[in-house]
Structures are given as structure tokens and as C-alpha cells.
Amino acid sequence: METTSPELTASNPFRRFARRVARLAKEPVLFASILVIFSLLAVFIIYPIVMVLLKSLTSAEHPGLEVYRNLLSSSYVRSSLYNSLSMGAAAAFLSCVVGFLFAYAVTRTDIPFKGFFNLMAIVPIISPPFLGAVSVLLLFGSNGLITSKLLGIYNYPIYGFKGLLFAQVVTFFPVAYLTLKGVLESISPTLEDAALDLGSSRSQVFRKVTLPLALPGIASALLVIFIESLADFGNPLVLAGSNFPTLSVQAYLQITGMYDLPGGAALSVILLIPSITAFVVQKYWVEKRKYVTVTGKPTNTAIKGVSTTTKWVLFGVCAFIAGVVLLFYGVIFAGAFAKLWGIDPSFTLRNFDYVWSVGREAIMDTLIIAGISTPISGLLGMAIAFLVVRKNFPGKKAMDFISMLSFALPGTVVGIGYILAFNKRPFMLTGTLAILVLNFIFRYFPVGIQAGVATLRQVDASIEEAASNLGAGTEKTFTKVTLPLIAPAFFSALVFAFVRAMTAISAAVFLVSADWNLMTVQILNQVNSGRLGAAAAFSVVLIGIIVAAMIIIRLVVDKLLGIRYQARFQGGGYK
Amino acid sequence: MSVELKNVTKRFRSPEGEVSSVIAVNDVSLVIHDGEMVTLLGPSGCGKTTTLRIVAGFEMPDSGNVVIGGKDVTDLPPNKRNTAMVFQSYAIFPHLTVFENVAFGLRIRKLPQSEIESKVGRMLELVGLSGMARRSPDQLSGGQQQRVALARAIVNEPDVLLFDEPLSNLDAKLREQMRSEIRRIQQSLGITSIYVTHDQSEAMALSDRIVIMNSGKIAQIGTPKQIYDTPSDRFVAEFVGRANFLPAEFEGFSEDRALLKVLGRRVALPKGKLGQEPDGALELVVRPETVKVTREIPEDVHAAGYLGKIVKAVYMGSVAEYDVAVGDAVLLAVVASPAEHGIFSAGDEVGITFSSDVAHPIVTRNG
Numbered sequence: 001m002e003t004t005s006p007e008l009t010a011s012n013p014f015r016r017f018a019r020r021v022a023r024l025a026k027e028p029v030l031f032a033s034i035l036v037i038f039s040l041l042a043v044f045i046i047y048p049i050v051m052v053l054l055k056s057l058t059s060a061e062h063p064g065l066e067v068y069r070n071l072l073s074s075s076y077v078r079s080s081l082y083n084s085l086s087m088g089a090a091a092a093f094l095s096c097v098v099g100f101l102f103a104y105a106v107t108r109t110d111i112p113f114k115g116f117f118n119l120m121a122i123v124p125i126i127s128p129p130f131l132g133a134v135s136v137l138l139l140f141g142s143n144g145l146i147t148s149k150l151l152g153i154y155n156y157p158i159y160g161f162k163g164l165l166f167a168q169v170v171t172f173f174p175v176a177y178l179t180l181k182g183v184l185e186s187i188s189p190t191l192e193d194a195a196l197d198l199g200s201s202r203s204q205v206f207r208k209v210t211l212p213l214a215l216p217g218i219a220s221a222l223l224v225i226f227i228e229s230l231a232d233f234g235n236p237l238v239l240a241g242s243n244f245p246t247l248s249v250q251a252y253l254q255i256t257g258m259y260d261l262p263g264g265a266a267l268s269v270i271l272l273i274p275s276i277t278a279f280v281v282q283k284y285w286v287e288k289r290k291y292v293t294v295t296g297k298p299t300n301t302a303i304k305g306v307s308t309t310t311k312w313v314l315f316g317v318c319a320f321i322a323g324v325v326l327l328f329y330g331v332i333f334a335g336a337f338a339k340l341w342g343i344d345p346s347f348t349l350r351n352f353d354y355v356w357s358v359g360r361e362a363i364m365d366t367l368i369i370a371g372i373s374t375p376i377s378g379l380l381g382m383a384i385a386f387l388v389v390r391k392n393f394p395g396k397k398a399m400d401f402i403s404m405l406s407f408a409l410p411g412t413v414v415g416i417g418y419i420l421a422f423n424k425r426p427f428m429l430t431g432t433l434a435i436l437v438l439n440f441i442f443r444y445f446p447v448g449i450q451a452g453v454a455t456l457r458q459v460d461a462s463i464e465e466a467a468s469n470l471g472a473g474t475e476k477t478f479t480k481v482t483l484p485l486i487a488p489a490f491f492s493a494l495v496f497a498f499v500r501a502m503t504a505i506s507a508a509v510f511l512v513s514a515d516w517n518l519m520t521v522q523i524l525n526q527v528n529s530g531r532l533g534a535a536a537a538f539s540v541v542l543i544g545i546i547v548a549a550m551i552i553i554r555l556v557v558d559k560l561l562g563i564r565y566q567a568r569f570q571g572g573g574y575k
Numbered sequence: 576m577s578v579e580l581k582n583v584t585k586r587f588r589s590p591e592g593e594v595s596s597v598i599a600v601n602d603v604s605l606v607i608h609d610g611e612m613v614t615l616l617g618p619s620g621c622g623k624t625t626t627l628r629i630v631a632g633f634e635m636p637d638s639g640n641v642v643i644g645g646k647d648v649t650d651l652p653p654n655k656r657n658t659a660m661v662f663q664s665y666a667i668f669p670h671l672t673v674f675e676n677v678a679f680g681l682r683i684r685k686l687p688q689s690e691i692e693s694k695v696g697r698m699l700e701l702v703g704l705s706g707m708a709r710r711s712p713d714q715l716s717g718g719q720q721q722r723v724a725l726a727r728a729i730v731n732e733p734d735v736l737l738f739d740e741p742l743s744n745l746d747a748k749l750r751e752q753m754r755s756e757i758r759r760i761q762q763s764l765g766i767t768s769i770y771v772t773h774d775q776s777e778a779m780a781l782s783d784r785i786v787i788m789n790s791g792k793i794a795q796i797g798t799p800k801q802i803y804d805t806p807s808d809r810f811v812a813e814f815v816g817r818a819n820f821l822p823a824e825f826e827g828f829s830e831d832r833a834l835l836k837v838l839g840r841r842v843a844l845p846k847g848k849l850g851q852e853p854d855g856a857l858e859l860v861v862r863p864e865t866v867k868v869t870r871e872i873p874e875d876v877h878a879a880g881y882l883g884k885i886v887k888a889v890y891m892g893s894v895a896e897y898d899v900a901v902g903d904a905v906l907l908a909v910v911a912s913p914a915e916h917g918i919f920s921a922g923d924e925v926g927i928t929f930s931s932d933v934a935h936p937i938v939t940r941n942g
Contacts, residue, residue, distance in 0.1 A: 023635060027652050465633055466666040466724075468653040470680035470731065477654075480679075484670045 017394060024393055030474040034393055037384060041402045043427070044442040048417025049272075049409065052265045055420050059262035067266045080245040081270060084230055087161070087246065088274070091168040092225040096218055098169060098321055099176025105314040107184040108210075109306050112315070120322035121177040123329070124170055126546050128539045129234030129505040130523050132167030134532060135328040136239060138335050143343065145331060159241035167235045170328055172228055173321075176221040183217030184210075202307060216286055223282040227275050231410035233506035234520075238527050247271040248412045248506065255416065255510075265420070268413040279408030283401075335536035351537035359538060362517040367545070369433065369516070370501035373440035374553075377497040380441065381448020382490055386482050388449070389456040390464060391474070407446035411506025414443060419510050431513035439507055444500040448493030455489035456482070491557045498549050502542060576644035576734040576767055578607040578630060583639035585625055599625040600636070601791035612761055612768045614778040617788035618814065623771045626788070627737050630769060632656050644734055659728035660737040663744065665720045667712040667727075673699070674708040676723050680731040698726040701760060718749045725757065729764065736761065738770040742777065754780055775815050779803070787811050803862075805848075805935050812860045812937065819861040819906050823936065825853050835859065835936070838881060838901055842931050855940035865933045866908035868897060868919060869926040881927040885919050895919075899927055 024031045059067040071077045102121045106114050124132075140147045140158040147156040187210065195205045236246040247267055255264035306314070335341050339348045387393070388400045406414075418439055422429035429435040463485070467477040483490065505520040512521050519542055526535040585600040600622040607613045615623035628634045630641060632653035640649045648656050659680075668676050677698055681691045699705050702722040712720060721741060728736060738757070742750045758781050761768050772778055778785050779799045787794040787802065787810075795807040806812035809820065824836040832843040837859055872882055883899040883906070895913035899906045906927065910916055919925060 020635075023650055023652070026650060026655070460664050460666060462662040462664050462666040463668060465631075465653070466660065466662060466668070466727075467679065468633075469631060469658065469660045470727065471654050471683040472679075473652075473654050476683060481668060481670075 020394055027474055044438055045402055045406045048421040051420040052268060052413055052417045056262055056266035056269050067262060071266055076245060080247050080250045083244055084247040085274060087164060088226040088229040090165055091172060091229040092222045094169045095173040095225045096176045096221050098173040100180050101314060101317050102177045103180035103184050105318050107181060109311050109314060111311055117318045117322055120325045121174055124325060125174045126499050127171055128503050128523060128542045129520055130238055130527055131332060131539055132171045133235045133238035134535050135331050136163050136167045137532060138331040138341060143341060159239055160244040163239045164236055167239055168229055168232060170324060172225045175225055179221040180217055183214050187213045219286045220282055223278045227278050227408050230275050233411060248410055251412045265416055268416050271410050272413050275408050275410055332536045332539050335533055336540045341532055351533045354534050355537045355541060359522045362519050362522045365516050366502060366519045369436045370498055373437045373501050374494055374498040377441045377445045378448050378490055378494040381445040381493045382452045385449045385452025385456055386478055389453055403449055404446050406442055415507035415510030433516050435511050436516055439511055440501045444497045447496045451489035451492050452486055455486040459485050487557060494553050495550050499546055502546055577609050578735055578767060579642040580605045581640045583629060583636045585629060585634060585636050598791050603793055607767060609767055610765045611783045612781060614770045614772060614782040614785045615788055616772060616778040616785050619773060621788040622791040623788050624739060627739055627769060627771045631658050631660050631737055657734040658737055659731055659733035660739060661724050661728050661741045663740040665724045667720050667723055669712055673710050673723055677727045677730055694730055698730040702726045717745055721753060736766045736768040740772055806860060808937055817863050821859040821861060823857045823859045825857055838904055844931050849936050853938040855938045858937050860935045860937055861929050863907040863909040865929050866906055867928045868908050868910055872926045883925050883927040885921050885923045885925060888920050901927060
């Protein structure tokens with residue numbers, strides 16, 4: 001092979017570009033899809049952020065950049081920023097520690113009850129937004145089960161850093177667990193065997209082989225949880241209290257309490273900066289450093305990575321955390337069926353009667369909105385994954401970046417952006433069903449893209465080339481070949497989109513109206529007015545719907561795509 | 576249908592960054608005639624697969640044109656070209672049955688069900704898979720999957736059939752069997768075919784003509800016999816088969832002979848092999864199986880005989896391989912059925928001869 005000088009390669013970049021576009025125009029469906037997706041990304045992701053930025057500069061008292069100087073001179077805002085960042089760092093660190101211990105115990109030891117631990121580490125993903133906060137209050141609040149009943153402590157100061165950190169770690173450690181489980185599974189145990197064989201002790205194997213190989217995955221999980229913690233709205237709203245302000249809550253209060261839209265917009269911009277920074281570092285720096293040791297050959301090796309003592313210590317830690325998760329869910333169920341939490345624990349269905357009478361419409365609305373946005377979001381995610389992995393077109397990197405970016409945008413920013421962007425022609429959507437549906441589609445499709453990209457990279461590209469070679473155009477190739485092959489990713493994208501649509505609050509709280517309301521907003525109202533029993537009952541109904549929906553989605557996807565071949569072809573990829 | 580490549584060039588960005596690029600295919604021009612089977616042969620990274628993918632439309636050339644059956648298809652996407660590829664990894668659709676795999680292209684063209692059934696049935700018969708139509712691909716062996724891939728490609732009656740190292744995942748016995756089957760089917764249907772491989776015996780057995788590629792360029796085009804007997808340069812001679820390269824000095828022409836001095840003795844080549852005075856370094860390619868090893872020391876100088884000494888002897892059953900020192904040079908000689916012709920061992924003094932009619936001169940121009 002010869003290497004040419006840069007001048008030669010750069011010769012006529014315009015002609016090259018024109019030729020690529022001309023070639024694209026010969027596949028009209030592909031060309032049109034790319035144009036449509038770019039317009040959608042521009043209107044529903046970029047445009048709202050731009051509106052937030054512009055709005056923040058229009059304050060009557062402090063026009064232009066003055067608004068930021070004014071905000072940052074306020075000690076209350078400065079401490080909000082500090083609180084958000086330190087909470088993000090602490091929650092990310094603790095969640096990763098817990099997630100890693102779980103993942104290591106499940107993939108590298110032979111502790112009993114692995115299936116149960118795995119379940120307990122995934123369950124918090126389907127939590128309604130206030131579940132962590134409400135559980136913390138039911139356990140440690142003024143009438144808390146542990147504080148007042150067990151320990152006899154009244155008015156334990158659970159509001160603030162401690163309570164919030166506790167709720168966030170329980171909510172977010174599953175993210176770290178799932179990432180790190182994948183990473184540890186992909187590290188071939190033969191590498192560890194090799195290190196043992198070369199004379200390392202078990203702890204040396206862990207420090208010199210396992211941990212360094214897992215490090216990029218850990219870094220990635222840290223950054224993702226940092227972003228999620230910054231964006232978290234439900235838990236801090238309930239648990240932070242006035243002595244522990246955070247940016248996401250302050251931006252909301254600035255708008256709903258003080259009717260200061262530019263100020264709220266400016267606060268949300270301040271929140272946006274660390275989020276996007278962490279996202280860019282995660283996407284362009286950490287992801288490139290991931291090691292791939294997947295050989296395609298299943299390697300079965302006896303699990304012997306840890307000593308017996310370590311094994312039982314890990315078991316103890318896992319059992320404790322699993323107990324906490326169970327406790328969190330247990331008190332929600334108990335609280336939902338109790339007459340008055342902490343005072344009269346006798347059984348009642350009164351809370352559910354109440355939920356039915358005030359929340360019936362919100363439940364229906366939520367189901368309609370989630371039902372519409374879920375399939376669209378899943379399909380869009382798969383389509384973008386297909387384009388990004390398999391097709392070559394100008395602007396591909398931009399498409400990848402913008403669509404993944406929406407994951408890093410805190411809901412508060414997006415919510416404010418949507419009310420600013422879509423309250424006048426040509427996009428007059430305020431108060432409609434459409435604004436909620438669109439918001440959910442574009443906020444939750446990145447996970448579908450990620451799952452689709454990961455699965456597609458496992459599928460031999462020549463399978464799709466064969467379809468194209470046999471005369472199938474891009475759309476036929478996608479529906480007849482690609483989609484059936486990535487059905488598992490499609491399934492997880494649908495489940496995720498549905499769960500998020502059912503549990504969304506941070507952006508949606510700005511977008512609901514009298515006509516279209518959400519269960520999560522109802523829960524917020526109950527929590528705000530101190531009716532924890534009703535909030536718990538709402539949460540139980542929500543969890544019930546999510547579990548039922550997961551089963552239905554599985555059945556529908558299996559039926560539609562006929563994935564009975566999947567199980568046999570998984571494992572070694574499709575080679 | 577004929578296939579023509581005109582000055583096709585394709586660059587790829589080099590993995591280390593966007594500063595420089597690698598030329599995968601460098602100004603390749605080639606005509607493949609209707610019904611012909613042409614093999615692209617070369618080491619990995621020589622550009623043969625990229626060339627094939629350019630014909631299929633999976634890669635777009637940076638410059639140059641692809642013409643199939645007189646029609647310029649350079650800017651057409653793969654699904655608009657009537658080419659059919661058999662992939663190295665088979666690329667069988669794992670979610671479809673054998674029947675549906677073969678019927679895929681026909682269904683895209685919306686043929687009536689009855690026609691699809693009869694065509695697929697005939698095709699499965701041709702490749703010897705009748706009775707397996709309802710199977711799922713994972714119930715097939717590697718060889719059977721390869722047959723499905725072949726049937727799926729030819730059922731659409733393509734203008735050009737493309738093979739991308741289709742046999743490299745099969746074991747040696749099956750490879751030979753599939754090789755003759757592919758040739759049989761290709762000849763019976765008369766489909767123009769391009770076959771990419773790095774296996775020279777596959778190329779020799781299959782092809783009407785072979786295109787040897789090196790570093791993105793065509794090194795030589797010719798029939799298997801031309802390629803083997805009259806390689807155009809050292810690369811081709813080394814890549815196809817094994818060769819001794821003997822440095823030679825040009826001495827002049829006699830009536831019908833070109834006279835060379837090789838290892839201190841005069842060798843007279845037929846004049847057709849070296850028409851004019853060489854304008855660079857001259858070497859004589861002598862295939863090891865044309866080197867004869869004898870116990871008697873030759874006396875006749877004009878028979879190009881040498882005195883040699885066996886340095887290394889390897890007995891391999893059907894042949895014996897000898898490294899023979901002749902002066903400062905070491906020649907490789909491969910002797911067939913050694914049990915019949917006598918076996919030598921290291922240290923033996925032997926006579927070495929080769930016929931000047933099968934030796935081939937190559938000229939390496941300076942610079």
C-alpha cells in the first residue's frame with residue numbers, strides 16, 4: 001500500500017462531496033430519511049436549546065450577559081451550583097462502587113442467589129421519579145419506620161445532602177451495574193487465568209488485569225451517573241429542602257414560583273454546561289479507550305477469581321444492598337395500603353380509591369402519551385443506529401452527536417426550551433398532546449440508538465450487503481433484514497422508552513396542561529401536599545402498569561418480528 | 576455480459592488519522608469478457624477485494640468508471656446493479672429458512688409465488704440441497720451454507736457473479752470439491768464471473784484468466800499457464816508457485832538463441848523469450864520442479880549442467896526437496912517420486928541440469 005501526501009487526498013473535496021450527494025440522490029428513500037431526521041433533530045433538539053440561551057439574555061432588569069453575573073453573585077445560586085456538582089460527584093462515585101461490587105460478584109464469583117441479586121440491581125430502573133425520595137421519607141422522616149419506630153429518634157434531619165445522596169445511589173447504581181456487568185463479561189476470563197498462571201496472586205490479578213481493563217467502563221459509568229444526578233429533579237425537589245438548593249430545582253422554582261422565565265432559563269444554562277462537558281468527555285474520550293477482548297468464542301472457565309473470604313464479604317454487601325432495595329419498594333407498598341403511615345398501620349384501600357377518583361384521567365393520559373411515543377421513539381432509534389453504523393453520508397457524525405446529545409440535556413433545560421420554542425407559530429403546540437409526545441420521543445431515543453449500534457456492530461455487515469446485492473433497497477434491507485436481526489435491541493429500546501415515558505417528570509412538569517396531565521405530576525402534587533400514602537399508591541399503580549407493559553411489549557415484538565431464531569444465533573454473533 | 580474497469584482508483588483514510596490516505600486500488604483497468612471466469616489473485620491488502628466491491632457497488636471509486644454490459648454503472652447503488660455476490664462469511668440471513676434465503680431476490684422483484692417456487696426448487700437441485708428447503712440456516716454445515724449462498728446468488732440470473740474468497744472458511748477437502756462444483760455451475764450457465772482469492776491453486780484450477788494484483792496495481796494478466804510459465808516480474812514469479820532466481824548476464828544473440836551467462840556457464844534461451852537486449856538487471860526464473868538432480872556429473876557444457884552439493888534434503892513422500900549449493904548460489908530442486916529416481920542426502924555431490932526451454936528471463940529496470 002502506498003501512502004499519499006495530504007495535498008493529493010484533499011484534492012477536490014467539493015467534487016467528492018458532490019459525488020457523494022449525487023450517489024445518495026439515487027436512493028431517494030435513504031436520502032429523504034436522512035433529510036427528515038436532520039430536520040427533526042434541528043427542530044426538536046437544537047432549536048429549544050437555542051431558545052433557552054436566547055431567553056436567558058432577555059431579562060428586564062439584567063439584560064444580556066448581565067443576568068449571569070447577577071446570578072453568580074448570589075450566594076444562593078453559587079451554593080446551588082456547588083451542591084449540584086458535589087452531589088453529582090458523590091452519587092456517581094458511590095453508585096459506581098456499589099454497581100461494581102454487584103457486577104463483580106455476579107460475573108466473577110459463585111455466590112448463591114445470583115439471579116435474585118441481578119434482579120434487585122435492575123429493579124430500581126423502573127422507579128417512579130419520587131420513589132427514592134418518598135421511601136427515604138417513609139423510612140427516615142418524622143414518622144419514619146427506622147428513625148421513630150426502631151430507634152426512637154424524632155425529627156431526624158434527613159432533608160439535605162445525606163437523604164438525597166441515599167435516594168440517588170439507590171436510584172442510579174443500576175446504571176453502573178448494567179454497564180460494568182457488560183464490561184466484566186466482555187473481559188475474557190482467560191486473561192485472568194493467564195495472569196494467575198504467570199504467578200500473580202488473586203489480588204494482583206484484580207489490581208493489574210481486571211481493574212485496568214474495566215477502568216474505561218467505570219469512567220463511562222461515573223460520567224453517565226454524574227449527568228443523571230445533575231438532571232435529577234424529583235428526588236431533590238422532595239428531599240433537598242431549602243437549606244440544600246440544587247440547580248434543577250431552583251430553575252423550576254424561579255419559573256413557577258417567581259415567574260422569572262429569563263432567570264430560570266439562565267439557571268438551566270448554568271446546569272447545562274457541566275452536563276454537556278461530561279457528555280463530550282464520555283463520548284469522545286472515554287468510549288475510545290474501551291478495550292475489546294470479545295473473541296466470539298464462548299470461553300468457559302471455572303470461576304476462581306476470589307478467595308472464600310472475599311466471596312462471602314461480597315455476598316454480605318450484595319445482600320445488604322438488595323435488602324435496602326427491597327425495603328425501598330416494601331415501604332412503598334406498605335405505605336400505599338396503610339391507613340396513616342407511622343400512626344395507624346392497619347390495612348386499607350382508601351389510598352387507591354383516592355387515586356382512582358383524582359388520578360383516573362392522568363392515568364389514561366399517561367398511557368396514551370407513552371403508548372404513542374414508545375414505538376416511534378424505538379423505531380427512530382433503530383433507524384438512526386442503522387444509518388450511523390451502516391451508511392455513509394455527509395453529516396453522519398453530526399447526526400450521531402446531536403441525537404446522543406439529547407441524553408445529556410437535563411430535563412429542566414428541555415422543558416423550558418419546549419415551552420419557549422413551541423408557544424407560537426409555526427410550532428404552536430403548548431398545552432397539546434403533541435408537545436408531550438414529541439418531548440418523550442426525542443428525549444428517550446438515544447438509549448435505543450445505543451442498543452441498536454451495539455447490536456449492529458455484532459452483526460456481520462455482509463448480511464445486509466447481501467440483501468442490497470440481491471436488489472433490496474435501503475428501506476427493504478432495513479425492514480426485512482436489519483430490524484429482525486436487532487430485535488433484542490429494539491425490545492430494550494421500547495421497554496426503556498416506555499418506562500421513561502411513564503416515569504418522566506423533569507421536562508414534563510413544564511409541559512402538562514389541564515387537558516393532558518401525567519401520573520408523575522399527580523404524585524408530585526400528593527408529595528407536595530404531604531399525602532405520602534396517596535403518592536405511594538400512585539407509585540404502586542405506575543409500577544403495575546410498567547410491569548404489565550414490559551410483558552406486552554415482549555409478546556408483540558416476538559410476534560411481529562418472528563424472532564424465534566434469535567436465541568440460537570446469539571452468543572457468537574452472526575458470523 | 577462483459578465487465579470493464581477504466582482507470583479505477585480508490586483511497587481509504589489511513590487508520591492513524593485523516594492526514595494521509597492509503598491507495599487500495601491504483602488506476603486499475605481491466606476487461607472481462609462475456610462468460611469468462613477471471614480470478615483476482617494477490618496477497619492480503621493488495622486491493623483485490625476492494626476491486627470486487629467496487630464492481631458490486633459497495634464501494635464507490637474516487638475516480639474511474641465501471642461498465643457492465645456496455646452500461647456505465649459507476650454511480651449506481653448495489654441494489655440497482657445486476658450483480659450477485661457470494662460472500663466470504665456466506666452472509667446467510669439467519670432469520671430465514673433455506674428456501675426464503677434463496678427466494679429473497681425473487682421476492683424483492685415481486686415474482687409470482689409459483690415462479691418463485693419452481694425457480695428456487697431448480698436452484699436447490701442444482702446445488703444439491705433439494706429436501707433442505709425448510710431448514711433453518713443454523714442446521715446446515717459450512718459447505719451447505721456455502722451452497723445456499725451460491726444458489727441465492729445465481730437464482731436471480733445476474734449479469735455478473737462475484738466471489739469474495741468464498742471457500743476460505745471450509746476445510747481443505749471440501750474446498751477442492753466446492754471449487755470444481757463452482758466451476759461446473761459457472762460453465763454450464765455461462766455467467767461472467769469475478770473470483771477473489773489469495774489461494775493460488777484455487778485460482779489455477781478455476782480461472783480462464785488470472786489477474787495478479789500487488790499494492791493496488793495489476794502486476795500481470797494472463798491464463799494460468801502464462802502466469803506460471805512466463806511471470807512478468809519477480810513478484811508474480813514468487814507469489815505463484817516457487818522459483819529460483821538466478822542472476823544472469825546478457826552476452827549477445829546467436830541465430831535463434833539469446834546467450835546468457837548464468838552461474839559461470841553459458842545458457843542459450845530460445846530467442847522468443849528475450850527479444851532484445853535487456854535494459855536492466857536480468858534474472859532467470861527456474862521453477863524447482865524443472866531442476867534435475869543426477870548422480871552423474873555432466874560433461875557437456877552446452878547442456879547447462881552444473882556441479883552441485885546437497886545442503887539440505889527433505890523427503891516428503893510424493894516429492895523430495897533439495898537445497899543444492901552451486902558455487903555461491905543455492906538452488907531449490909523438487910524431485911517427483913523420489914523413491915523411483917533415487918534419494919540423496921546432505922553432503923552428496925550431484926549433477927544439476929535444467930532445460931533452457933522452460934527457464935524464463937525477467938528484467939528488473941533500475942529505479
